[in-house]
Amino acid sequence: MRIHGLGMSWGVVGTAVALTATLTGCAGSSDPEGSGGSGGKTTITFSYLWTGAEAAALEKIIKDFNASQSRIVVKGVSNPDAQKQLASMSSGSGSFDISDNFGSNVGAWAAKGILAPLDDLLKDTDTADFAPAAMAQMRHKGKTYAVPISVHTLQLVYNKKMLAEAGVEPPKTTDELAAAVAKLTKVGPGGDITRLGLGNPSLMNSLTTLGFAFGGTWDGQDPAAPAPTPSQPGNLAALKFWQDTITSKYGADKVAKFVAGWGQYMSPQDPFYAGKVAMIMDGEWQAVSIQKNAKDLEWGVTSIPVAEPALEGTTQLTASTLFIPANSRHKEEAAAFLKHLSGKDAMREFNLALGNLPARTSLLDDPAFKAIPQFSAWLDALKSPNVKSLSSAPYSAQYATDLSSAFDSVARGTATPEQAMGQVAERAKSYATN
Incomplete structure (x- = not known):
């Protein structure tokens, strides 16, 4: 029972179900x-x-x-x-x-x-x-x-050769990340994307992690008394970052078309392994998977870029x-x-x-x-005081489903961050809390 991308399918605009398992192999x-x-x-x-x-x-x-x-x-x-x-x-x-x-x-x-x-x-x-x-x-x-x-935990995994060719250093801040995505993304004639600067094995986990990286919180400040806070400013900033950096800039339809032909996650045809994506936010299992499925890949890993110095070392667990x-x-x-x-x-x-x-x-x-x-x-990321996790409150499963649907609408450009999170906040009023 392993959490990939915290087991999600690839797709910037695909709907992800939070925290599901990739279960493979034979029973014992x-x-x-x-x-x-x-x-x-x-x-x-x-x-x-x-x-x-x-x-x-x-x-x-x-x-x-x-x-x-x-x-x-x-x-x-x-x-x-x-x-x-x-x-x-x-x-x-x-x-x-x-x-x-x-x-x-x-x-x-x-x-x-x-x-x-x-x-x-x-x-x-x-x-x-x-x-x-x-x-x-x-x-x-x-x-x-x-x-x-x-x-x-999630870290930023990147293709060393692509970054070097584009003259990009591994980004440390969200501003640097946005600039890196712009330099690393390639668009062909007609506006079709041929390489995406930042992909995601799981939209759900990419965006919840970015929310933390912008200083947001999805369940309030007190782990002992969690409550859904989807419209917290840091969360909205993360969703706006995604729209500005990827969806609005390159077009949701173009992104959807590009990802439609991607290979299976962590197979030799994985889009990061195949050079179709320059950077991803993903988990520690990549250190083993890359050795197995992409031996010739020149790759590196660095901390999740953050919006301000006090958030350095932020990651989702x-x-x-x-x-x-x-x-x-x-x-x-x-x-x-x-x-x-x-x-x-x-x-x-x-x-x-x-x-x-x-x-x-x-x-x-x-x-x-x-x-x-x-x-x-x-x-080393686990040693950071900024390791965050989503709550395991009674409402968490429904909250994850609602967030996933809202994130999908943001990535598809059919809702603004404020609209999407406002809808989640309204649904959260009916969540079970005990």
Whole structure:
């Protein structure tokens, strides 16, 4: 379960569904002692959304845990059906004892009473070691309902050769970013775009991140009491930047025509890999994907450009989480495995296998992560005081859907930033908040 572009399809004007997973590969499972366990051991089920190489990494950790003690047997089941996951958690008798999802869902699920609070179960776990922006998503009304195993941040990834040929330095400010886009974008006869200076694997995540980079906030200033703030001035400035820099300047129809033929994200035909886009805002998985799918690409990575110096180091964080459903019959045993899975050793092993960032800040300087080419840019970004995250409040899923639709209208040029965010603000009046 990996968040690409925080798993979105390519497209500057495409509608993105926030924070959905790219689930690929084959299912895996482990049942070392049968569904009932043996020898007095308690068998618990770990139903996870990951598949393929991600599932294989988990199965190794499960095997190691089972061999490390004689009280618990973990049965791993790869089941990438999020609807079935939610249905099981909402029933009187659940089918699993521990699972995974995204930080954006924690608040809504906790409000529904389908997550077990973890504060007592994990009272000897050092949650202060987890990235603060990630832990903000793990809590609802003062209680902890999940822990992060992986986190993800956005940075500006660029084509070194294209920037050098255009005489452009990696931009540090939003003004420099706008100037760079103008120099790097190429337009042919008839106004057709042949190269776009700034593309986006996810319009949703590009624009929410730019909102933070302009000093905006999407959920108010108090993480403990979040509220939708779509019309905050920094957010409007970010949307205006996108329209002025891309949509209005080159034409929404021309942009749509250009992106229509782009190849699959993170395949060898990916538009950034293929030279159709000079810069993107994307996550740490690119450090591994580029080595695999675009070995000859000369690329670099730098911080997200910001509107003013005080915002330096701004980035958006998302998290892959672990939780125990409220209907688990073996919460204490599940908590024991959760502690192991979110511990330093297992977290290191899992995230190295995926090319993701560890959720523990104590692992950010680990030599194993530093050895991945250019990975340090994303690791170091987590140390910034300006790491932001969208709230995981009960309203977050509907808010993300409404923002995505509004962003699409801005990118298509069918609404001004003020109109689009005003509509979201009006819809937000009906959001569930408890």
